[in-house]
Amino acid sequence: MKKNPLNNRFIRDLRNDLGKYVVIALLMIFTIGFVSGFLVADGSMVKAYNESFTKYNIEDGNFRTQKKMNKAQWKSVEGLGLHLYELFYREFALENGSTLRVFQNRDKVNLVCLMEGELPVKPGEIAVDRMYADNNGLKVGDTIRTAATGAEEGAADADTAAAASEQNNDQNAWVITGLVALSDYSTMFSDNNDTMFDALKFGVAVCSPEEFSQYPDSALNYNYAWKYVDPPKTEEEENDRGEDLVKDLSKEVKLENYIPRYANQAIRFTGEDMGSDRAMMELLLYIMMVIIAFVFGVTIGNTISQEAPVIGTLRAMGYTKGELIRHYMAMPLLVTLISAVIGNILGYTFLKDVCANMYYNSYSLPTYITIWNAEAFVKTTIFPIVIMAVVTYSILRWKLGLTPLQFLRRQLRRRQMKRAFPLSVRIPFFDRFRIRVIAQNIPNYLILLVGIFFANILLIFGLALPKALDHYQEEVERSLLAEHQYIMQIPLDALDEDHKLQSALKMMQFVSETETENETAEKFSAYTLRRPFDAPYKSEDVMIYGAAADSRYVKGIPETPEGENPRVLISSAYSEKYDIFAGDTIELQEKYGADRYTFNVAGVYDYGASICVFMEQKTMNQCFDLGKDYFSGYFSQTPITDIDGKYIGSEIDLDSLTKVTRQLYISMGSMMYLVDFFAVAIFMVLIYILSKIIIEKNAQSISMAKILGYTGSEIGKLYIRSTTVVYLLCFVATIPAVTVLIKYLMKIMIRLEMTGWIELYVGNIVYEEMLALGIGAYAVIAVLEYRKIGRVPMDEALKNAE
Amino acid sequence: MFLEINQIKKAFGQGESRVEVLRGIDLSLERGEFCVLLGPSGSGKSTLLNIIGGIDSADSGEIVIGGEPMSHMRERQLTMYRRKHLGYIFQMYNLIPNLTVRENIEVGSYLSDKPLDVDELLKLLGLWEHRGKVPSQLSGGQQQRTAIGRAVVKNPDILLCDEPTGALDYKTSKEILKLIEQVNKTYGNTIIMVTHNDAIKYMADTVVRLRDGAIRDTVRNKQRMSAEELEW
Incomplete structure (x- = not known):
């Protein structure tokens, strides 16, 4: 097969327009790399999380009794088809205002993943949860102390604070020997009834058996984990067995708490929630790719107008439209492919860790091993290439649809202007000139409009998201049902259907004591x-x-x-x-x-x-x-x-309802800034390339104006001010449509990926910031444009308009 | 006849602004014949050339080339027709700026199953020393020679030349004409050249003079003058 000589142009095109290609490629590499890193980290961590159930022998459930079980009770509970494990803990209110739940290190169930340092071996040593340590600025070798007084202040919530206060009757200090992840606390739910976890003010830790044995019995919580001897095979069976077990257990022991694994948020939440960010990242990738494809389309359009006579000649010689479409598509596809390869390499190496850290900010996950992710590869390599191919093909098919003769004659507009529209002579000359410039460049400005539309989608998204969280917090505060909302916890033995009389009495007691x-x-x-x-x-x-x-x-x-x-x-x-x-x-x-x-x-x-x-x-x-x-x-x-605290399951107050926003800030904060960065970057790149095209398209007229004796600043006033006016109009005009669209996209995304509802509220401040950024970005570009006008040579106008 | 043009008509515009550019052109040419279309601006000579070249269409009439009628051809077939049978030389060279002289000629050879030898052609065109240069490093004459090489390299049945010397000075024009003459003699292509330079008619086998879209006269030269001998 013969090599198409036109292919020799690629490297030279690349060299001649290196700036443009580098800018676009960098944007693509960063986008693809980040999304690839995210998907790889996500996939690897989901795998690590799923495997942790076996690897760390995670419980099938746990329950807490009022008193320590005796041997007979133990035996009869195990007789229900369970393996039982002690999982006692004690809670301490610390001087940093947080609550620490301390377990004795485990060796049979809910094993601990040591992430840094060493496990504690003697009294006075402790290994704390890695995420809790990160969020509270603790590291191996630091000493943590219990609070002297006022333990309630700053505790994770009212219950834990109260419990911690009650139990915190001695002063403790520990040296942190290691940072760990407890497999049954991948998400920091201090109480399973909480609506949201707290990665900041609640933590877990393990200590040595010697240390734990020093704690008085009265301060301990008698928690037991169980594993089924004959594990349930389906989720349904697990649910059924969980529901039956609570009845059987309450016959044997006085239950204070009962959490089968399927209902344990501290274990399950991570798995359910991981991946909710994935939709956002994928959406970002697709928007970015469409924008970049569109930018390529625009630059190709510009190249086609510049090369119109050559295209006409090639078509006249017998080159088919398909051959030329393929020729002009090759560079965008090549740049996309190279960017995808580099992006994926970065994704699998450096950026994967950046993204994994975002998860480590929210979840206390064990260490993970990077695994090959075919889905990530397809989404970050094949999809971008397909998007690029579809967009550039569509643009090229349209652009190259003219006849060879039209190309040869540079008749690139499908409808030729019959005559100039009349303008009153009362309009000052410069204004008339600008109006003519705008009229002549309407197709270019339409391109600018579409470009601004896409860029504004990202900009509004990046800027509105943090504000939407603030707004959500304000809305929650404003529409709070009541200052305090208590959910009662009915003692489990009051629901025992097999001992109706006993449970009725318990229920009566509950009713009277909760008045x-x-x-x-x-x-x-x-x-x-x-x-x-x-x-x-x-x-x-x-x-x-x-x-x-x-x-x-x-x-x-x-x-x-x-x-x-x-x-x-x-x-x-x-x-x-x-x-x-x-x-x-x-x-x-x-x-x-x-x-x-x-x-x-x-x-x-x-x-x-x-x-x-x-x-x-x-x-x-x-x-x-x-x-x-x-x-x-x-x-x-x-x-x-x-009302006795034991009857209060949880309290839903402003603090607990807005845990969601606190948590989203922690887990998504870095991502929001990233979206901001992407938005501004794409915005500037887009405006830069589109403005560059407008100047290049007008190069001959600019050159002619110079020959006629116009100064650089006069020409700037003619061409740049026209563009500025159109730019500002486009910018403002796209905002309402962009607002509607982004709200719609956000709604779909939340419906698809998230429980609950956070409205993407777009306040005036967002529009003000958008304008400031938009005008700032344009100002930078305008300076570059002025410089570019200065560099347009005067012989440009003297060249034959081939 | 190798090329038969029968009653070709073409008009632009509608109503009062309708202009008949070609009003029933008939012409027949033998294979290897050198034909010059002469006429003032607006006489319809370029339009006729474009219709023969399949890049413009006639309102009525028929063109048959090598027994193949063009009127039923769709876009794809027309492209293949141009690919197979035609070479084009324009007044503007329309070379690809970031390809070398050699590569610009290869752009033409890529389209042919039996292209001429590029090296040989480069030597024939006097471009051998310049083969590695890009168009911006060449003079107008060298660029037009490259454009001729690009058109000729695929050894087309018909070479269509639209004012090939229109942008060149006297000396360079003569060089280009000599080259076209040489191509015609060496490779036996049928050549149709549009020009408004009356002197060029002497180097043609057939001279067709057009005025207001109609053939004013057709003259068959008994003897062709060489390009070297032309004066204007």
Whole structure:
């Protein structure tokens, strides 16, 4: 097969326009590298996480008893088909304001991954969780101390602080010998009922048996882990066995807590949550690739206009359109391929670690081994090449669709301007000239408009995301149902259906002991259902609140007429996320069952903190067979102090609801700045290349103006000011469309990948920042343009317009 | 006849602004014949050349080349027709700026199954010493010689030349004409050359004079003058 002599141009093209190719390639390398690194880190860590269940022999569940189990109890519990392991711990409030849960080092179950230093071997030594150490600025060799007084302050939450305070009756100090990851605490949930983990103020640690044996029995929490002798084979079987086991266990011991693995957020959350960032990264890659492909398309368009007579000649000689399309596509594809290769190399080496660190900021994961990720390869190599091929092919097919004669005559516009449009002589000459420049360059400016549109998508995304989190926090604060929201924890033995009399008595005791004198308190019921799987969207839990008909905290709860589906209000978060409004019906199902419930939506309640439903308590208790006096907790304006802490499962207050934003800041903070960086980088590159093209296209006119005696600044006023006006108009004009589009994309992404709802709120400050960045970027480019105008040689106009 | 042109008509514009550029052109040429199309600007000579070259279309009429009618050809077939049968030389050289002289000629040879030897052609065109240069390092005449090499290298049946000396001085023009003459004699291609230079008619076998889109007269020279002898 003959070698096409046109291919000799590639290297020379590259050399001649090195700046352009380097800028574009760098952008692509960085984008592909980062996304590749992210996907590789993500894939490797997910694998490490999945393997950790076997490697570190992670429990099938754990429970806590009020007292230490005796031998007989141990034997009978093991008789339920379990292997039991002691997993006692003690909590300390530390002087840095955090709570540390200390275990004796494990050697049978929930094994510990040593990530740095050594495991503690003697009293006074401790190995703390690696992430907790990072987030609190601790390192191997440091000493940590328990707080002297006021242990509650700054503790992870009210419960742990209270517990820690109660147990923290002696002063301790430890030297950190090592940093570890506990396989049953990949996510730092101090309490399984918490809505969000806390990577900052709650940590876990292990100490030596000698150290642990010094702790008084009264200070210990008697926690036991279990593994099934005959492990369940399916998730369903695991759920069934988990539900049966709690009944059997409560016959043998007095349970304080019971968490089967499938419900243990500290173990499961990481696996479920890892990968939610993946959609965002992939979206970023695709947007970037379309923008870069578009930039290439624009530069190709420019090359085609410059080379029009050559193209006409080649077509006249017999070169086919396909041959020329392939020729002009080759460079973009080659640059993309090279960028993808370099990007992937960087992704697998340096950037992978950068991305892994982002995970290590959120999760306490064991060490991982990088694995080859075919999906990452396809997404970061094949997809970019395909995107580039499709975009450049489409542009080239359109651009090269003219006849050879049209190319030879440089008639590159499909519709030729018949005559100049009239302009009043009253308009000053320079303004008329600028209007003509704009009119002549409308196709170029349309390209600029599209370019600005794409760049603004990224810019608005990068700038709005952190603000959206702030806004979310403010919204949560503003729409808080009550200052305090307590969820009661019914003792497990009050639910024992096999000992109905005993459990009824326990329930009576629970009911009487959970009454409060607090006048602001109001009972509510709560029940968790889930949205049925609605492909491709993620299924998620929906909290159902049952409040009194005349509730002070949830206003306007609708009554349900007899025989109708319950009438409910849905939270504004629910409405916004799924576009559900008054008059619609929603169908929800049991979290671990098949029963489905249909609700009529009577309205939307202003509550942005979570996906939830409000209905009349009476109707709700009836709907779920909870009993007419059932309640799950209290709304109250002031703290409830007269209920025993053991009955309070958790407290949902502003602090706990906004843990999400704190956590997102920690885990996504670096990513947001990265998106900002990408946005500004792409913005400047795009404007630079597009402006360069406009100047190059007008080179002959600029040269002629110089010959006529116009000064550089006068020419600048004619050409640059026209571009500035158009640029600013395009910039401002694209903002509304970009806002709508990005909100839509974000909604789809959240539906696909995340539970809960955070609106991508775009406040005025975002627009102000966008304008500042946009104008700043343009100012830099304008200076370069001025310089470029100065460099246009005067003989440009004297050249034959071939 | 190798090339038959029958009743070719072409008009531009509509209504009052309609201009008939070609008004029924008939012409026949033998293989290897050298034909000059003469006429003032706007006489339709370039349009006729472009229609013969398949880069423009006639409103009516037929062109048959080597027994193959062109009127039914679609774009792809027209491209293949040009690839197989035609070589083009324009007034502007339209060389690829970042390819060397040799590579610019290879752009033409790539299209042919039986191209001429590039080295031989470079020597014939007097470009051997310049083969490694890019167009910007060449004079106008050298660039046009390169363009001729690019058109000739695929050994086309017909060489279409649109004012090939239009942008050149007297001396260089003569060199180029000599070269075209030499190509015609060496390779036996049919040559159709559009020019407004009346002196060139003497080197042709057939001279077709056009005016207002019609053939004013067709003269067959009994004896061709060599390009060297031409004066203007």
